[in-house]
Amino acid sequence: MSVRELRSACYILILALLTSACCPPAAPLPEEAVALGETLKLVYFPANGTFNLVYRGRVLLRSAHFDVLAEGRSLWGELRVEGYRVGREEWAGISWHVIRVNFTGPSIRVTQVVAVSSKGLLITYLTLAPARRMRFRMAAPLSFAMSPQVLGDVVSKEFWTLPGHYVYGLRDRMYLPLAMRLKELNASLLVASLTSELCKFWAGVRRGEDVVWLTVYSMLEDDRLEVLGGHELVLDKLLLAVGRDVVSLLEEYARLIAAFNKPVRPRRVDDFPLRYRGWISWAYYYTRINPLSFKQEVDFIYERLRPLGYRYVILDDGWERRDTSYPAAYDWVETSEAFQGGLEELIGYAHERGIRVILWVAFTAFDGNSYLVRERPEMFLQSGGSVYVDDRGRAYLNITSTAAREYIEELFRTYRQWGVDGLTFDLGTIACALPLTLRLSSSKNLTLVALTNSLYSLLDELAAKYGLTILVKGSPELPLLAKYRNILGVRISWDVTYGSVARQDLVMAFADAFLKTSFWLAHITAPDPDALITGDGFSEFSTAVWNALECEGGAVMYYGDPWQRANVRRLAVYQLYKRPAAPAPEGWWGRRPPLAWTESSIAGYRVVAVLLVNGGREEALYEVNLTQLGLEPPVVALNVVEGGAQIINETTWTVRLGPASAALLHLSELEGGVAPLLAGWDPGAVESITVEGDEVRIALAGEPGSAVVLELYVGREVLGAWFQDSALPRVNALKPPEPCYAVSGGVLTVVAPARGVLRVRLGARLASEAATPQSPLRVYLEALLIAAILSILALSAVLGGGRRGRR
Numbered sequence: 001m002s003v004r005e006l007r008s009a010c011y012i013l014i015l016a017l018l019t020s021a022c023c024p025p026a027a028p029l030p031e032e033a034v035a036l037g038e039t040l041k042l043v044y045f046p047a048n049g050t051f052n053l054v055y056r057g058r059v060l061l062r063s064a065h066f067d068v069l070a071e072g073r074s075l076w077g078e079l080r081v082e083g084y085r086v087g088r089e090e091w092a093g094i095s096w097h098v099i100r101v102n103f104t105g106p107s108i109r110v111t112q113v114v115a116v117s118s119k120g121l122l123i124t125y126l127t128l129a130p131a132r133r134m135r136f137r138m139a140a141p142l143s144f145a146m147s148p149q150v151l152g153d154v155v156s157k158e159f160w161t162l163p164g165h166y167v168y169g170l171r172d173r174m175y176l177p178l179a180m181r182l183k184e185l186n187a188s189l190l191v192a193s194l195t196s197e198l199c200k201f202w203a204g205v206r207r208g209e210d211v212v213w214l215t216v217y218s219m220l221e222d223d224r225l226e227v228l229g230g231h232e233l234v235l236d237k238l239l240l241a242v243g244r245d246v247v248s249l250l251e252e253y254a255r256l257i258a259a260f261n262k263p264v265r266p267r268r269v270d271d272f273p274l275r276y277r278g279w280i281s282w283a284y285y286y287t288r289i290n291p292l293s294f295k296q297e298v299d300f301i302y303e304r305l306r307p308l309g310y311r312y313v314i315l316d317d318g319w320e321r322r323d324t325s326y327p328a329a330y331d332w333v334e335t336s337e338a339f340q341g342g343l344e345e346l347i348g349y350a351h352e353r354g355i356r357v358i359l360w361v362a363f364t365a366f367d368g369n370s371y372l373v374r375e376r377p378e379m380f381l382q383s384g385g386s387v388y389v390d391d392r393g394r395a396y397l398n399i400t401s402t403a404a405r406e407y408i409e410e411l412f413r414t415y416r417q418w419g420v421d422g423l424t425f426d427l428g429t430i431a432c433a434l435p436l437t438l439r440l441s442s443s444k445n446l447t448l449v450a451l452t453n454s455l456y457s458l459l460d461e462l463a464a465k466y467g468l469t470i471l472v473k474g475s476p477e478l479p480l481l482a483k484y485r486n487i488l489g490v491r492i493s494w495d496v497t498y499g500s501v502a503r504q505d506l507v508m509a510f511a512d513a514f515l516k517t518s519f520w521l522a523h524i525t526a527p528d529p530d531a532l533i534t535g536d537g538f539s540e541f542s543t544a545v546w547n548a549l550e551c552e553g554g555a556v557m558y559y560g561d562p563w564q565r566a567n568v569r570r571l572a573v574y575q576l577y578k579r580p581a582a583p584a585p586e587g588w589w590g591r592r593p594p595l596a597w598t599e600s601s602i603a604g605y606r607v608v609a610v611l612l613v614n615g616g617r618e619e620a621l622y623e624v625n626l627t628q629l630g631l632e633p634p635v636v637a638l639n640v641v642e643g644g645a646q647i648i649n650e651t652t653w654t655v656r657l658g659p660a661s662a663a664l665l666h667l668s669e670l671e672g673g674v675a676p677l678l679a680g681w682d683p684g685a686v687e688s689i690t691v692e693g694d695e696v697r698i699a700l701a702g703e704p705g706s707a708v709v710l711e712l713y714v715g716r717e718v719l720g721a722w723f724q725d726s727a728l729p730r731v732n733a734l735k736p737p738e739p740c741y742a743v744s745g746g747v748l749t750v751v752a753p754a755r756g757v758l759r760v761r762l763g764a765r766l767a768s769e770a771a772t773p774q775s776p777l778r779v780y781l782e783a784l785l786i787a788a789i790l791s792i793l794a795l796s797a798v799l800g801g802g803r804r805g806r807r
Contacts, residue, residue, distance in 0.1 A: 067215075254522075677713055685708045
């Protein structure tokens with residue numbers, strides 16, 4: 001066990017002992033108890049400063065209270081309630097019952113605020129006001145007891161809230177957001193940070209015979225806060241949300257984050273990564289990328305993918321000189337041996353072809369042998385009177401210093417002069433905060449989250465000033481992301497590469513992280529699932545899952561295949577939905593949500609996208625209820641990735657999936673004999689679809705120079721297709737973006753310029769259309785019935801023959 005882990009365990013043990021000693025089980029309701037709220041009721045006991053939380057008549061949290069560790073001791077046992085005030089207040093457009101309780105102790109006043117709303121929400125936070133200078137090393141705004149019989153599934157996050165994956169089961173230490181299924185109450189409980197100016201929240205758990213104590217801490221072991229006498233420090237707000245549907249709770253959580261964390265400054269950067277797709281070098285080349293490979297990838301995008309919405313490249317790790325180890329670089333300006341000619345010519349090469357360039361950086365870590373360490377030591381973290389260099393030879397910027405912030409601006413200015421369009425910041429950029437919290441002693445309020453805020457605020461400011469689009473690959477807390485609008489998106493998973501997609505367990509973990517997070521994170525910032533791989537590993541699975549995350553509000557989507565292995569058809573058939581696919585509420589709790597859905601609109605036709613995921617080793621059957629999706633038969637279903645469509649005539653449709661597979665299905669009601677099923681890449685490009693006799697007329701109003709891939713169910717022979725009165729060739733296999741069309745099973749697929757008029761001439765109705773296909777379940781049942789009848793007839797014949805023989 002490391003020293004840090006040992007210190008962490010000691011803190012938890014000390015607070016756990018204090019909690020158990022100071023907080024006996026709640027006594028019967030005294031006369032002076034204060035009850036607030038209705039659906040979610042807060043019963044506060046001013047006599048001892050604890051409260052119970054009651055949901056639909058059942059006690060959910062018992063003996064809830066707070067604690068603060070100051071000057072090495074717990075304050076809870078020394079504090080006394082001085083008074084309280086109750087009222088109604090409106091926050092974020094919601095009416096709240098609020099109680100403010102004042103506690104006094106030796107040289108300190110603590111104010112606890114607890115608020116509940118009729119929407120099943122609770123917010124609590126603390127204000128610390130010492131009479132003299134006081135240091136705080138741990139704060140727990142909420143500690144409570146729960147019955148173990150109530151607890152069902154428990155899902156939490158890894159240390160890095162993003163890009164970390166999900167962790168399952170009740171553990172001694174869990175990071176927020178934390179979701180718990182309350183099996184006896186048929187409800188879900190979400191515990192999450194609502195603001196993140198200073199604090200990273202985590203939960204410590206202690207188990208008893210008939211009780212589970214859960215304490216939510218708002219500081220890490222290496223964090224420290226110092227408040228001068230006569231001053232106040234308001235700690236971050238903690239949210240509890242209770243309801244039957246965890247998916248709705250997460251969406252409400254995202255809405256509250258946006259309401260409580262206003263942007264520091266307006267967005268001034270170009271949001272092209274949200275409007276277009278791109279390519280990243282890391283997924284295949286890693287650090288082996290070189291100028292020749294870079295130009296080949298740019299040429300491929302220009303010739304094959306640019307009309308389909310692919311307009312940028314991410315030049316990842318490998319361009320910079322590095323003498324030590326990741327994530328350091330020599331000075332974040334000098335290039336590697338592979339790029340000895342610099343980057344300006346390559347960036348110009350991409351720009352000539354309409355392709356923008358985003359550069360990977362992590363410029364808070366430097367090689368310890370850099371000239372900057374010698375010539376500008378005031379920029380760096382110091383130790384013992386000299387620049388601190390770790391055991392891997394890396395020096396770290398002291399981002400609290402003026403000199404370091406000036407150098408960061410120098411880098412922004414340099415990259416802008418090179419022609420760089422955007423920067424993507426590695427998680428290693430934030431990792432500098434860890435040595436800083438350990439070694440900077442002069443700062444009064446020094447926490448991981450405070451340092452991250454300081455860094456992200458600077459990046460947001462410089463991005464707006466120099467017009468450089470910003471993406472980040474991590475965050476210790478979610479709410480801070482809402483404040484920096486020039487940071488467009490954040491990674492939601494660990495690295496997706498040609499190596500990782502070869503492993504089924506990692507691919508399934510990626511899908512789990514994407515589907516549990518993207519649908520609600522999109523309300524705060526754009527989710528970035530990392531590279532889509534179409535040429536290796538679980539490529540069909542990946543294409544289905546990644547495509548289901550596209551949305552009109554913005555998702556950061558790029559592929560990672562080298563040009564020789566990229567599957568252009570799979571890269572072409574994607575559509576922008578109204579939001580990323582959201583899991584069915586019950587399925588969210590599984591390690592891979594089995595069903596998620598979203599929707600889009602094509603020329604006024606509603607298209608529902610259903611993603612089915614089978615992460616198991618055996619085949620699985622999935623039932624899709626059309627009524628629950630707001631659809632009425634007959635409905636046409638298209639398999640987006642594999643192709644093929646069928647008509648569904650019943651409200652329940654059964655789909656069979658093979659092991660470790662996924663299917664993205666587009667469902668559209670059949671109206672007037674046609675049903676639009678896909679319009680990639682921009683569904684808004686299809687302005688109208690008109691059917692007049694034997695002709696379908698499609699008006700396209702997309703971006704000039706772009707192409708549209710349109711899939712339309714017609715159920716008839718196709719005699720020809722014309723764009724602006726020029727005949728399109730009929731082909732067996734599409735080669736986007738070349739204008740052409742193909743027909744299979746009544747589905748017309750057209751690739752055409754995105755602006756103009758498309759006409760399709762129809763012939764006789766297909767025989768398969770006259771005899772409409774039934775659902776797989778119905779076919780299966782009918783087959784069983786026919787087999788049973790034949791068996792009965794065969795048995796009757798045998799018995800009859802036997803009787804005739806005896807005669």
